Amino acid sequence: MGAKDQPDEGELSVAEDIVAGVLRQWQQVHPGLDTGPMAVIGRLNRCSALLQQAVDAPLAQEGLSRAEFDILGTLRRTGRELTPGQLARETFASGAAVTKRLRLLEERGLVARRPDARDRRVAHLSLTDEGRELIDRLLPDQLSFESSLLSGLSGEELGNLSTTLSDLLLHLEGRLGTPRT
Amino acid sequence: MGAKDQPDEGELSVAEDIVAGVLRQWQQVHPGLDTGPMAVIGRLNRCSALLQQAVDAPLAQEGLSRAEFDILGTLRRTGRELTPGQLARETFASGAAVTKRLRLLEERGLVARRPDARDRRVAHLSLTDEGRELIDRLLPDQLSFESSLLSGLSGEELGNLSTTLSDLLLHLEGRLGTPRT
DNA sequence: AGCAGGTATTTTACTCGTGAATTATTGATT
DNA sequence: AATCAATAATTCACGAGTAAAATACCTGCT
16 A cells, blocks of 8 residues: 655655665665565654653663653552552553562652552552652653653644554554453 | 453444553543553554564564564575665664574575675675565565554545654654665 | 774673563462 | 462573774874
8 A cells, every 4th residue: 555655755845764765775675675664663663762761861860761751650550559460551661660660669769668468469559659749849840841751742733643653552552462360 | 451441432342452541541540641652652552562472473483583574585685785884774673683593594594795896894795586476475475464453444544544644754864864874 | 014993794791571480378179 | 188270470592783992004294
């Protein structure tokens, strides 16, 4: 389908992104190859990589990794205690990773652990006051920083992008995502 | 679970992706918070993670990691010898990572190393016949598999997505990407 | 020539994440 | 009651990636 979607070159000399150059190289080596998927997936991955790298910077100043931030955020937004297993599912991490992160976060006094009364296998994690204060302080800064990263796109573009990615995500979750209970 | 309130948006009850639920949780905890950046960046990252995981599957059958595939692909599409440093820059990896990957790829007979005649610090890597055959055999399968992953979106949506991501990528590269050389 | 400083690559020491075992516990079955 | 399978969390062993040090080499300057 996308075989003929030559991005109109030769018109306005709009700068090329890095992926465009890669696609052109492939066209020279394998003329007629449908590089449509690469155009989308390559850009998606590259944007994601650049964004993650940038987005982590403000957190690092607080000595938090993105993964730890995700745990705090998950506890904050759900507003209730969560077990390690639930945290793993919510943050798409392995149980082992969650165990490690929780140990550090507990040591820092940001989350607290409460044993379950009925089932002594499970633990319940919640934010301490300090943890809640930290995330509530960080989140607005984090969001406005992220917003500045997206400032190259108009509000309309962002809306469309968000919608299309939502469609894609829904589709991918259907085929690959966790078979949610 | 608890988030089972009726979506009174009056529209078709389209299923929600995972990020939508997260955004709704944040709205309940911090009403009025501008979660726009999360809507975009969260979905972008999640799509990227799901795609990367899926995309690696066919490669794994050949015993190749995505990172190794990237190296082979870079050598193939540029069509000439590259130094480890150039490969690192092209694949956005550290020099150390490239060194490791090259050792494995050399051992497997997929790439060949040639010392530079003038400057004995540098090496020139190229694909062996076997390496070229492997990537030429893999690439079409890889692309059609990727295409199937994107089948949930229409051609038009894919085109728009590609264009918008290109804009974003260009913007991000400008602020975060390669510093002037 | 000899050395200072720069560059290309590799090595080292480390962090982080994972899958597979391990431990501890529960609930069901006999 | 004793045992068995299932489940929750943790520990273990390992692989992969990184930053920084080390290595090896080049170039230009005095």
